[in-house]
Amino acid sequence: MTTLTQHTSTAPGKSIIEKLNVFTALALGVISAVVVWRLSLAFLPQDGEEVRLFSREDKITLLSMCAWFVGFMTGIGALVGPMRWVMGKDLAHDENMFLAGENMGPKRYFRYTTDHKVVGIQYLFITILIFFLGGGLAMLIRTNLGTPEGGWLHAQAYNSIVGTHGILMIVGTIIMVTGPFGNFIMPIMIGARDMAFPRLNALSFWLIVAAAVPLIWGQFIGGITTGWSAYNPLAGQAPLGMDGYIMYICIFAISTMVAGANITTTVVKMRAKGMTWNRTPIFIYGTVASVALALPAFPVFFLSQVLSAFDRALDTSFYNTAGGGSGWLYENLFWIMGHPEVYVILIPAVAALMEMAPVFTRRPLFSFNIAVLGIAGISGLSVLVWAHHMYISGWAPLLNAPFMLTTELISIPTGMLFLVLIGTLWRGRIWMTMPLMSIFALLWNFMIGGVTGIYLSDVPADAFLHGSMYVTAHFHYTLMGAGLTGALASLVYWFPKMTGRMFDKTLSWIAFWMVQIGFNVAFIGMFMVGLAGQPRRVESYAPTFNTANLVTTIGAYTIMIGMLVLLHGVISSARNGVKAPKNPWQAKTLEWTVDYPIPLENFDVLPVVTTDPYGYGKAKS
Amino acid sequence: MTDLMTPKTPQWWKKSDVKKTFILWIICTAVIGYVGVEFHVRNMVDPASETMSSVISLMRIFTWAAAPVAGLVSAMSLTVLTSKRHYGDNPPAEADHEIRNSPKTAAVWVVVSGLLCLFALVGGLVVLQHDNEAILDSKAIQVNVTGQQWVWNFDYANGARSEDLYLPVDKPVVFHITSVDVKHSFWVVQMGIKMDANPGYITETAVTPNKIGVFDVRCAELCGLLHAYMQTKVHVVSQADYDAWLNAHAAMEAGA
Numbered sequence: 028m029t030t031l032t033q034h035t036s037t038a039p040g041k042s043i044i045e046k047l048n049v050f051t052a053l054a055l056g057v058i059s060a061v062v063v064w065r066l067s068l069a070f071l072p073q074d075g076e077e078v079r080l081f082s083r084e085d086k087i088t089l090l091s092m093c094a095w096f097v098g099f100m101t102g103i104g105a106l107v108g109p110m111r112w113v114m115g116k117d118l119a120h121d122e123n124m125f126l127a128g129e130n131m132g133p134k135r136y137f138r139y140t141t142d143h144k145v146v147g148i149q150y151l152f153i154t155i156l157i158f159f160l161g162g163g164l165a166m167l168i169r170t171n172l173g174t175p176e177g178g179w180l181h182a183q184a185y186n187s188i189v190g191t192h193g194i195l196m197i198v199g200t201i202i203m204v205t206g207p208f209g210n211f212i213m214p215i216m217i218g219a220r221d222m223a224f225p226r227l228n229a230l231s232f233w234l235i236v237a238a239a240v241p242l243i244w245g246q247f248i249g250g251i252t253t254g255w256s257a258y259n260p261l262a263g264q265a266p267l268g269m270d271g272y273i274m275y276i277c278i279f280a281i282s283t284m285v286a287g288a289n290i291t292t293t294v295v296k297m298r299a300k301g302m303t304w305n306r307t308p309i310f311i312y313g314t315v316a317s318v319a320l321a322l323p324a325f326p327v328f329f330l331s332q333v334l335s336a337f338d339r340a341l342d343t344s345f346y347n348t349a350g351g352g353s354g355w356l357y358e359n360l361f362w363i364m365g366h367p368e369v370y371v372i373l374i375p376a377v378a379a380l381m382e383m384a385p386v387f388t389r390r391p392l393f394s395f396n397i398a399v400l401g402i403a404g405i406s407g408l409s410v411l412v413w414a415h416h417m418y419i420s421g422w423a424p425l426l427n428a429p430f431m432l433t434t435e436l437i438s439i440p441t442g443m444l445f446l447v448l449i450g451t452l453w454r455g456r457i458w459m460t461m462p463l464m465s466i467f468a469l470l471w472n473f474m475i476g477g478v479t480g481i482y483l484s485d486v487p488a489d490a491f492l493h494g495s496m497y498v499t500a501h502f503h504y505t506l507m508g509a510g511l512t513g514a515l516a517s518l519v520y521w522f523p524k525m526t527g528r529m530f531d532k533t534l535s536w537i538a539f540w541m542v543q544i545g546f547n548v549a550f551i552g553m554f555m556v557g558l559a560g561q562p563r564r565v566e567s568y569a570p571t572f573n574t575a576n577l578v579t580t581i582g583a584y585t586i587m588i589g590m591l592v593l594l595h596g597v598i599s600s601a602r603n604g605v606k607a608p609k610n611p612w613q614a615k616t617l618e619w620t621v622d623y624p625i626p627l628e629n630f631d632v633l634p635v636v637t638t639d640p641y642g643y644g645k646a647k648s
Numbered sequence: 649m650t651d652l653m654t655p656k657t658p659q660w661w662k663k664s665d666v667k668k669t670f671i672l673w674i675i676c677t678a679v680i681g682y683v684g685v686e687f688h689v690r691n692m693v694d695p696a697s698e699t700m701s702s703v704i705s706l707m708r709i710f711t712w713a714a715a716p717v718a719g720l721v722s723a724m725s726l727t728v729l730t731s732k733r734h735y736g737d738n739p740p741a742e743a744d745h746e747i748r749n750s751p752k753t754a755a756v757w758v759v760v761s762g763l764l765c766l767f768a769l770v771g772g773l774v775v776l777q778h779d780n781e782a783i784l785d786s787k788a789i790q791v792n793v794t795g796q797q798w799v800w801n802f803d804y805a806n807g808a809r810s811e812d813l814y815l816p817v818d819k820p821v822v823f824h825i826t827s828v829d830v831k832h833s834f835w836v837v838q839m840g841i842k843m844d845a846n847p848g849y850i851t852e853t854a855v856t857p858n859k860i861g862v863f864d865v866r867c868a869e870l871c872g873l874l875h876a877y878m879q880t881k882v883h884v885v886s887q888a889d890y891d892a893w894l895n896a897h898a899a900m901e902a903g904a
Binding site: 177182183186189252253254258260261264348349353354355386388389390391392393394395396397419420421424427428431432435436438439442443445446449450452453454455456457458459467470471474478481482484485486487488490491493494495554555558559560562563564565566567568569611612613641642643644645 | 665684687688691692693699700702703706707710711714717718721722724725727728729731732733734735737738739740741742743744745746747748749750753754757758761762764765768769771772773775776779780825829830831833835837838840841842843844846847848849851852853864866867868869870871872873874875876877
């Protein structure tokens with residue numbers, strides 16, 4: 028700190044790093060977008076006669092969005108380090124300390140701060156924001172579906188809300204565990220001072236902020252009317268809002284790749300002395316499996332959207348059958364990302380609950396090896412199952428049987444995760460807390476999600492169920508019933524370490540029961556209309572489906588109230604909750620050995636690990 | 649001090665929590681199996697074809713196959729939840745054991761889930777094979793299905809064209825499905841068949857309706873603004889009614 032003050036006092040004015048923050052980023056982003064928009068309006072040639080709809084407008088929109096992206100990232104300071112490096116220099120030590128947010132106070136949350144704890148809090152904030160927006164859109168959908176005839180929302184607006192809800196929630200659930208807890212908790216848990224690449228860490232967060240703007244922008248130029256999967260050729264004829272989706276996905280994919288490389292490297296290279304793979308907590312395995320799966324998946328997603336942009340703006344025909352392409356190409360690219368992606372969401376949430384299970388039952392984790400094997404098995408198989416989303420697409424009927432095999436094989440490693448959780452609960456000392464009950468909730472929800480998944484994996488049954496509300500209910504049971512349950516438990520469990528205060532117990536229980544009961548009511552109703560024959564993504568339906576839809580809507584409102592209670596709990600507990608002791612749950616992982624507030628580099632002396640963190644039970648007490 | 653003084657630990661199956669779990673397992677399996685099957689069968693539409701009937705029996709079989717596993721997880725959860733619970737801000741005492749794994753349990757678990765998986769696969773393949781053979785039936789009625797935003801068109805071999813589908817009862821029919829604009833999905837709800845309509849490609853599916861009546865055709869793939877309204881009816885009628893309708897429509901098309 029002293030060196031920094033000397034530096035600033037001697038230098039005339041502030042250095043470039045100190046001037047940049049989120050406000051300069053917003054300003055530069057907006058200015059770049061407007062300038063490029065005006066320039067491209069003035070200089071881009073008009074389309075010829077034979078060009079399809081929107082081509083010139085697409086070019087203008089995409090160029091302006093790219094300009095926003097470059098402007099924002101420059102304005103936040105993402106390019107300072109690389110530019111120095113190109114000039115043959117590197118950041119000085121005090122500049123790095125400044126970037127880490129040393130002694131800066133709350134301002135560090137609005138800058139390109141590299142400290143993993145700051146990034147973790149930033150991720151937590153943006154996850155809550157995404158769930159707030161995505162949840163609000165879900166409420167609009169459910170309100171519209173409260174009556175059979177629809178019409179309360181315009182059909183175009185309804186389609187756009189469905190698509191935006193989908194992609195917001197997918198992104199929200201991808202980052203909900205590995206973002207806040209993977210960044211804040213994981214490095215401390217493995218006994219590291221920070222991530223392997225702190226600047227990449229900041230980059231991964233600010234890319235998500237940069238990505239959000241094209242998505243919101245897209246809402247005002249026609250919306251995302253294609254559902255979150257944005258199938259071509261429908262996406263090709265969708266309004267300009269589709270370009271917002273394309274930019275959003277491309278930027279988010281970069282963020283995920285950056286975060287994946289960073290987290291993987293950190294875990295492989297920076298674990299504390301003595302933390303062999305046998306002694307590494309299971310949550311670390313879950314986080315690494317998740318981001319490592321994202322590494323092959325998201326480049327493909329990025330590519331699929333780049334080709335989509337080419338088709339729209341440059342009049343190519345990658346997905347246009349008449350021009351020699353194929354919509355099936357898009358479906359393949361999309362689901363090669365899309366199926367690993369659901370396990371990107373699920374694995375860290377389940378692994379977090381596995382981490383909590385021994386703590387709240389005061390006994391060792393049951394079958395650590397099976398847990399690792401299960402996580403590895405799911406990760407390995409999940410890249411081989413994508414075409415089960417395409418059983419009835421007609422793409423390759425002969426491949427249905429092999430894909431049915433790989434899909435059903437996944438139930439074996441998934442069963443291993445059940446074995447580990449239920450085995451850990453068995454004959455433990457049950458400590459009734461919200462995270463513990465979340466394990467039971469996960470077992471229940473994931474069981475329903477898993478068994479319905481077996482029906483869907485079966486080709487003849489899928490020929491009836493595909494594209495119906497049954498599928499919607501099924502994946503909400505896995506991503507929300509299992510994934511979100513794990514994330515909410517993680518929030519309550521690690522809240523004391525992140526804020527220094529305990530999460531209000533009563534509020535956590537109220538939120539837990541409202542969310543779980545509302546969730547089961549809502550999605551059991553959705554299973555019913557799916558079985559009765561209601562397609563997905565419809566804004567009106569036959570009157571016979573009304574009762575079950577109304578039940579779903581009531582359940583959805585219950586979830587909303589529960590989530591608002593939880594939000595209130597986060598805010599009130601962070602402001603004036605009970606001060607937390609260093610290790611409120613008497614857990615044995617490393618993050619509970621550091622005091623709050625956690626010093627900038629976590630540990631004065633790096634810890635040495637001699638056992639695994641699950642030494643609970645008779646002999647150890 | 650000696651073996652005589654240590655109380656004998658009962659065999660594992662005689663422990664009280666195991667007995668309790670065993671009874672709960674039987675109950676949970678029965679409840680989950682019964683409720684699961686009834687939930688699916690009651691909510692599903694009445695079948696109007698053999699294909700749909702076999703989907704329903706597949707779901708019935710799969711539910712009963714999954715019920716013992718789900719029942720075991722539920723039974724163990726209930727046993728744990730009804731055991732002594734600790735409330736409070738400080739942790740309870742440590743558990744009275746430190747069991748870290750049980751290779752036998754894990755092995756049994758993996759083998760059983762492997763067998764169930766194999767069972768599901770074989771069951772699915774048998775039905776799938778049956779469905780696939782139907783497409784090759786050369787005596788079947790051939791209907792061309794064309795999806796476009798946001799109606800279905802049906803073309804018959806004798807030149808008839810309609811927006812409502814007419815089919816004779818108990819005769820196999822093969823659909824050749826395509827689209828003129830974006831992707832749609834041709835779903836005959838009560839017959840349990842669905843196949844995407846892709847622009848530029850022809851996909852096929854087959855069914856034999858076995859019930860006279862009016863059933864639903866819905867689009868099952870988001871296809872733009874009026875996707876929700878892209879539905880029509882399929883009229884399954886007797887052979888005589890079908891022939892009359894077909895000839896009248898063919899004449900209409902020829903006259904038009």
